[in-house]
Amino acid sequence: MSEKIGVAVRYTVLVLISLAMAFPFYWMVTSGLKTNDEIWQFPPTFFPENIHWNNYADAWNAAPFARYMFNSIFVAVSICVIQVINGSMMAYALTHMKFRLKNPFTAMVLIGYMIPSTAVYLPSYMILNNLHLLDSYAGLIISNCVSVFSIFLLRQAFMQVSHELVEAGQLDGASHFRILWTIMSPLIRSSFAVMILITFIDQYNNYFWPMLITKDPDLRLVSAGLRGFFVEGGAYGLAWPQIMAASAFTIAPLLILFVFAQKTIMQSVNMSAGVNKN
Template sequence: MRMTGAWRTPVRHVVLTASAILMAFPFYWLVMSALKTNDEIWQFPPSLWPENPLWGNFAEAWQAAPFAQYLFNSVFVAGMIVVLQFINSAMMGYALTHMKFRLKGAMTAMVLVCYMIPATAVYLPSYMILGKMGLIDSYAGLILTNCVSVFSIFLIRQAFLQVNHELIEAGQMDGASHMRILWTILVPLTRSSFAVLALITFIDQYNNYFWPMLITQSPHLQLVSAGLRSFFVEGGAYGLKWPLIMAASAFTIAPLLVLFALTQKLIIQSVNLTAGSSKG
């Protein structure tokens, strides 16, 4: 039995609303657990709201470990990596799409091949190179080892391929340099793809755990993932202080929620452009 047009829209809204609630529920449960006592967290059946919300758990968790330093490290490192990947991916994507040079096809194939190599396969040689450069246990080591991403190059290359090459030729006929064409024509036309790139890169680097733990030993260089684990082991007493652990987890994901709120319109635009191009 086919669904009539009158019912299709309400049913779609109900399904989307239910999906949104299911996706948001873990965040709600995280915050509510941070406001409970340890006994309330383990009671059965669980309650959706604490009997007496303990807002002081957030302040206690914040003071129990240097989370301000952890958050600064993660935001600073991830932000610098986003800027560098933005620049590198834009220039590389332009070269692979709108420039003519020898071995262009081979270089494109090499990018695709490198995309299939797992990141862990290059940890050892990268660590040895950083050691020889004296960049172990430093901000520079954390940033420079992630300033180029094959995924970012591939993403921007695909975005640049959707731009009409006649616009590039028109710019060249007007005497514009490659850099001017890139930053005044291509980047503005594909800004939604760059917003997606920034969001994905920031989240990936903000949550990065294994590689930063491998090349840093100083506590003041720990990123938020490693800092949260340290708090779980030390301040959280291996899970005996679950309300504080939940509170710490809640305010460590706050920057990601803010970033998503700021970029959601551009992300939706990117999705719409991709859908339109695939239909066309």
């Protein structure tokens, strides 16, 4: 009986936590359907008295959000693809290859993980300027094509794979490149999914660095576009339903990505838990 009570308590706590996490999204979506007076009234209403779907259309037409979302998705997807390739090769080399100064090099990578990204903005800006990559898609993508976090995450995943698989592949005459992509990578696809999800969210919402290296309005990402709509468009304090509506449809790609990656992410969590338990 006590065990059933414990399970019921755990599920109740999990449900309450889930509702607390989901409530801001619910409030944002429903606020996009209200009037400005309804948003500010007290006590607040949890659902609009009259649904104003036109708020979403007005917000979509008030600024080029289609362009902003395309820019963010294109840049984020490109960075994810490049980081998967770079991070996989680096992580594989650090875990399943032997070379001189391997340990010091691994330590350098891990130390680099502790350096704040803002600390390298100035040298990175100067490099992009010398390469004539400022104010371009190439500058946005190339400046983020290597991630210490991705290398660290994939390194931890590769460490869970037995080195005997690499040795077996070498005995069969396979190169390291083939072993990486045909033998090792399928085994850690859940870690790839986690890395891609985190990287996509980070790059999709990136604000300060893209604003620093781009001035062309056509290259704005979603975060900068929302800020422009909020301040430059005169919506500050005046059009909160449209602001909430714009925030709601701009995060839709992130929610869709999470829905599709959820199963793979849970497999990664279960695999990690099993390894730690053993």
